[in-house]
Amino acid sequence: GVPPHMIGDVERSTSWGSGIEQQSLGYVIYSLMPWLTRMERTAQRxxxxxxxxxxxxxxxxxxxxxxxxxxxxxQARQWGWMSVNDIRAKEDEPPIEGGDEYVVPL
Structure with a gap:
């Protein structure tokens, strides 16, 4: 279930750009996630x-x-449903002082 571009097989590939991105997302969602879920459940047991x-x-x-x-x-920051530290956490960055404040849109 690994897309050809991920193992270096780009000989016949015609889907560069967003096609590659979509193949990579599909790999994570449809091939990798079921295995990760199985491993989490097995570890729990x-x-x-x-x-x-x-x-x-x-x-x-x-x-x-x-x-x-x-x-x-x-947009998330502007409309108040993410703080600076929420965003930083998504980007694997450490929190900053005062970064837990949420914007309240007018």
């Missing part, structure tokens, strides 16, 4: 303690390009 768990975070693999992400973050 093996650990036995409900307070211990394993959780994969595929968000970095599902991110769009920089322009799309930053546009979405700007």
């Amino acid at each position: 093996l650990l036995g303690d409900p307070s211990l768990y394993m959780k994969f975070n595929p968000d970095a693999l599902l991110r769009g390009d920089t322009t799309q992400r930053f546009t979405a973050y700007a």
Whole structure:
């Protein structure tokens, strides 16, 4: 289930640009996520303690390009449903002082 471009087979590829991005997203959603979910459930059974768990975070693999992400973050910040630190967490950046404030739109 691995797209050809991910293993270096680009000989017959005609879908560069957004086609490659869509193939990569499809790989994460349809091929990788079922395995990650299985591994999380198996680990839960093996650990036995409900307070211990394993959780994969595929968000970095599902991110769009920089322009799309930053546009979405700007809207989320402007309309008050994400704080600066929420956005920084999505980008794997450390929180900043005062970054937990939410904008209240007029």
